[in-house]
Amino acid sequence: MAVQKLPIAKAINESLRTALENDPKVLIMGEDVGKLGGVFRVTDGLQKDFGEERVIDTPLAESGIVGTAIGLALRGYRPVVEIQFDGFVFPAYDQIVTQLAKMHARALGKIKMPVVIRIPYGGGIGAVEHHSESPETLFAHVAGLKVVSPSNSADAYWMMQQAIQSDDPVIFFEPKRRYWDKGEVDKEAIPGPLHKATVAREGTDLTLAAYGPMVKVCLEAAAAAEEEGKSLEVVDLRSMSPVDFDTVQASVEKTRRLVVVHEAPVFLGTGAEIAARITERCFYHLEAPVLRVGGYHAPYPPARLEEEYLPGLDRVLDAVDRSLAY
């Protein structure tokens, strides 16, 4: 049975399992990934089946986790490391930015860094501080890193396979509030390229571009807009570095309007880059300026305010109305 309905967390779990089976050099590393199976159970059962040498509970040290993963990669392994939550990646940020990202270039291409860093990210689960952040821009800004985020189970399964097979470091942002959303996974499908955006819903009046947790919000917004007689196209970017501008451009040339949606702060965010590029590429097609919906220039707020902070249906539709009003 090739097609199965799986929650995103389980799709990643099965993807990791497949990778461990297919390649003895693949290792899983992180805090609590072993017996506990990770705090979100994404690595559930893997240590039981592959042993402590392949699925490694690490000391509580993120710089150590990424730094040793770099060493293991130098030695021919393909480590897939878990950072427990978005806000805890920063002790490892130095290793990721100053070392992991630059190693291939510094060695004149003679060495490769096939390291995947999994980060459950984003808000919407009512957590305390440092458990709800969207730091993807901080990584996308760094040359040498690739940054992706699936929005559904099939992508979660296949993008993880592709990330592990990549010879470049991939920061793999997992939309934690979607972990339990189910979707179909065809394990015999031939997936598209890792960094290609997809059109998640076709439309003619305006393009919504999003990734990770916000794709669902945009699809819901498109469904709501349809009832008001508006036809919205939704592009799932899937990759924030590189960004597939061609797919966005093609969509915008059709709809002539673009709203970019993400949870991360708007200021200097992925949306800013997309707005600039699309304005360059499609200036004469655009009927309205590219608008952005996202987080504010403020620390992620306490849980009781996150519903107001996070872009929801209303804020997306508000931007859609503003764009259509031009």
Add this chain to the structure above:
Amino acid sequence: MTVESTAARKPRRSSTGGGKRASAKKPAPQKSNEPELIQLLTPEGKRVKDAKNAVYDAYVADITAEELRGLYRDMVLTRRFDAEATALQRQGELGLWASLLGQEAAQIGSGRATRDDDYVFPTYREHGVAWCRGVDPTNLLGMFRGVNNGGWDPNGNNFHLYTIVIGSQTLHATGYAMGVAKDGADSAVIAYFGDGASSQGDVAESFTFSAVYNAPVVFFCQNNQWAISEPTEKQTRVPLYQRAQGYGFPGVRVDGNDVLACLAVTKWALERARTGEGPALIEAFTYRMGAHTTSDDPSKYRNDDERAAWEAKDPILRLRAYLESEGHADEGFFAELDDESEALGKRVREVVRAMPDPDLMAIFENVYADGHALVDEERAQFAAYQASFADAPAAGEVK
């Protein structure tokens, strides 16, 4: 055994190679439950006096019956508060709770050793220390309820905000202590962290800085045996207190379920710090009786026998046995304390239930001390957007 002698006895790796790596066999970790700890009260509540303890014992030699009852009261009320918070989480009033169940002696003993002008840097489980510092316990709950990201003025009681990023606060404590020393003040600083946190680079760097600058800081590690699902053996191969030696300051392991020993050892360390003798590391050997937090399921990684063994070492029962055997407390005291506990539980429940959600505009408050044009612009946009809903409260109005 010295390090050199270990090295000398290691077989040389054959230069021809090709064989299995010698290190495939891991050295057995030193058992971290070796009984080399400072203990002044046994689990049965008997007072211990011996040569090893003498230097610490001196710090509690003249403790009065009233003070002992005070320590008991602190532990009971802290446990009651903690139980109430756990219950409130179960009832949906709190998003999360990190219980200190089992760690009352470590926290009350060390917390009561501090002076008003000392400064405390906690992690996120130091509810008992907060109690000792006079922080209203209901203030600790705002962050767990999700109405703020802190909830008290750190300078009000010299008790810093809870720190969730593991180990970060040990550096803040060290820097603060460097400042204390520069000021020529004679107060001290104490930093709390867990056995898991001991693996963080920040903690190692705080040890380095505090030693190099002879900072008046006491590192208080509550080794509760677990870092979520990982036992202490996943963090270290030597007992944690021994780490201090490599940095050049003393390390002591204390029975973390013995409030008297925790009080004595912390007083000793704080006094050293105050008198210019620099940092010290205390490892309070204790146990996390509950889950890591209310989101955790310990049945995935540990069995109940372990907890049962530690229940026999309960810090509260131990002090009660001592108070009773010495005739330091009567039935009236315990009955009154029961009433006080119930009243505390009730107050906590009421205050939490009445805690309002924050004003929406709080998102933009205190982002900068001096203000910032971008924040001002986004605040105005947000307010206009909120006001566009028919039933919206006016911007700034409390919902």
